[in-house]
Amino acid sequence: xxxxxxxxxxxxxxxxxxxxxxxxxxxxxxxxxxxxxxxxxxxxxxxxxxxxxxxxxxxxxxxxxxxxxxxxxxxxxxxxxxxxxxxxxxxxxxxxxxxxxxxxxxxxxxxxxxxxxxxxxxxxxxxxxxxxxxxxxxxxxxxxxxxxxxxxxxxxxxxxxxxxxxxxxxxxxxxxxxxxxxxxxxxxxxxxxxxxxxxxxxxxxxxxxxxxxxxxxxxxxxxxxxxxxxxxxxxxxxxxxxxxxxxxxxxxxxxxxxxxxxxxxxxxxxxxxxxxxxxxxxxxxxxxxxxxxxxxxxxxxxxxxxxxxxxxxxxxxxxxxxxxxxxxxxxxxxxxxxxxxxxxxx
Numbered sequence: 001x002x003x004x005x006x007x008x009x010x011x012x013x014x015x016x017x018x019x020x021x022x023x024x025x026x027x028x029x030x031x032x033x034x035x036x037x038x039x040x041x042x043x044x045x046x047x048x049x050x051x052x053x054x055x056x057x058x059x060x061x062x063x064x065x066x067x068x069x070x071x072x073x074x075x076x077x078x079x080x081x082x083x084x085x086x087x088x089x090x091x092x093x094x095x096x097x098x099x100x101x102x103x104x105x106x107x108x109x110x111x112x113x114x115x116x117x118x119x120x121x122x123x124x125x126x127x128x129x130x131x132x133x134x135x136x137x138x139x140x141x142x143x144x145x146x147x148x149x150x151x152x153x154x155x156x157x158x159x160x161x162x163x164x165x166x167x168x169x170x171x172x173x174x175x176x177x178x179x180x181x182x183x184x185x186x187x188x189x190x191x192x193x194x195x196x197x198x199x200x201x202x203x204x205x206x207x208x209x210x211x212x213x214x215x216x217x218x219x220x221x222x223x224x225x226x227x228x229x230x231x232x233x234x235x236x237x238x239x240x241x242x243x244x245x246x247x248x249x250x251x252x253x254x255x256x257x258x259x260x261x262x263x264x265x266x267x268x269x270x271x272x273x274x275x276x277x278x279x280x281x282x283x284x285x286x287x288x289x290x291x292x293x294x295x296x297x298x299x300x301x302x303x304x305x306x307x308x309x310x311x312x313x314x315x316x317x318x319x320x321x322x323x324x325x326x327x328x329x330x331x332x333x334x335x336x337x338x339x340x341x342x343x344x345x346x
Contacts, residue, residue, distance in 0.1 A: 059242075062125045063115040064133040065091055067098045072106035079109035079141035082130060084157070086148025086175075086313050087249050090239050091115040093316065097147065100319040104326040108334055109143050114153075118242035121252050126153065127160045134167060144172045148281070148313035149249065151177025152256045155294075158268055159261040168266040171334065172297075173326070176274040176305075176313035178281045179289035181254045185282055193250040262293045271300040271329050273322075280312035299333055 064082075085094040094113035098105070105111060112133065114126060134142065142161075146154035151174035158169040178184055272290050274283050291301045303325050305311070308318040315322040 059091065059115065059118045061119075062117045062122070062129040063091075064129055065095055065113045065115045067095050067102075067111040067113070069102060069106045069111050072110045076106075076109050076141075077137075078139055079143070080112050080133075080137065080139050081105050081109050081143045081145055082154070083111075083113040083145045083147060084150030084154040085113065085116065086150050087253070088241055088246050089147065089150075090241055092239050094147075097316040100316045101145075101322060101326065103319075104323040104330070105143075105145075107336065108330055109141060110137075116241070116245055116249075118245050120244050120248035121153075123153070123156055123160065127157055127164070130157060131161065131165050131167065142167065142169045144169055146172060146174050146177050147315070148176055149178060149253050151175065152253065152258070155258065155261050155265070155270075156256075159264040162266050163264065169268045172265070172268055172270045173329070174270065174272045174274075174290060175315065176278055176281055176283070177272070177286065177290070178253065179258050179286050179293070180256060183282045183286040183289070184253065185280060191254075193247055194254045196247070198251065258290070258293050263296065265294070265297050268297055269299045269333055270294050270297040271303070271333075272298070273300075273303045273305055273325055273329075274313075275305045275308055275311040277311040279310075300329060303329065 081098070083094055083098055085097075089097075091113070094115065098111045098113055102111065114129065117125065133139075144154040144158060146152070151172070154172050154174075158172060161167040161169065181187075270290070272287050274281075274287060276283050287301050291298050305314075305318070305321050305325060308314050308321045310317070
């Protein structure tokens with residue numbers, strides 16, 4: 001090939017810089033707006049990846065997430081609620097749930113949630129995190145709130161605390177909690193998640209987000225469009241639980257056997273609250289199974305969260321439905337001194 005300024009085999013003069021001019025002309029045809037948009041999108045993607053990596057790195061261990069409440073922190077320094085989050089519930093959503101229920105819960109104890117490690121669900125590590133918090137805060141009264149499948153976790157952790165550390169939980173609230181895998185209505189997808197997890201397959205977050213959107217649109221009657229958008233976007237954000245955690249949660253539900261913990265909770269009181277319209281967990285079979293297996297501990301299994309949307313374990317979205325139910329339970333089974341239940345703190 002001739003150099004610029006030489007004559008080509010076809011007898012044409014290659015003018016110096018002609019190639020650069022041609023390339024420059026071609027660049028004019030490229031949209032400046034498109035270039036800037038592409039550059040901006042690439043920058044946002046890179047920033048999101050870095051943020052996601054940083055957030056996930058900070059969530060490699062189980063952590064107790066406290067929610068400050070001046071009233072509870074002052075009057076109940078030795079008592080605490082522990083919220084055990086449900087399936088696919090992020091650390092931030094767990095704290096949001098506690099804030100939503102603050103007016104009902106803070107009259108008995110301080111507020112804390114269990115943040116599950118993104119390395120996967122591990123009951124031994126959760127028990128360690130809870131008992132270390134109990135000792136550090138010098139707690140003597142523990143109240144557990146099991147949000148959806150978190151009721152399974154709360155029950156097992158309560159049994160382990162009593163068996164290993166001699167610490168007895170006062171109260172366990174089961175909010176729409178399945179008793180076994182048979183109570184999960186979406187069995188085909190559920191079985192598939194566990195099957196793939198056990199064979200080492202990890203769902204990409206984008207695939208999970210697509211499923212989230214589809215599942216919520218199918219059950220549109222349970223949610224508003226705002227809830228559909230918010231819950232779907234959360235699964236695509238840096239704060240979302242990892243695919244590993246979600247799949248390990250599925251496996252935990254799949255193999256959970258509540259009968260192993262029956263008779264091992266000491267004097268802990270249990271209460272089941274839920275909604276017969278639940279389309280995630282089969283309410284009737286779940287509540288009956290819990291009531292039979294934990295007959296010695298169950299003090300209430302008939303209170304409903306009627307009017308909540310979605311019907312399944314949604315205290316964050318429906319605090320006005322959940323608070324009266326919880327207040328009724330607590331006033332009946334953990335009455336305050338005369339006049340104490342009249343205190344209203346938001």
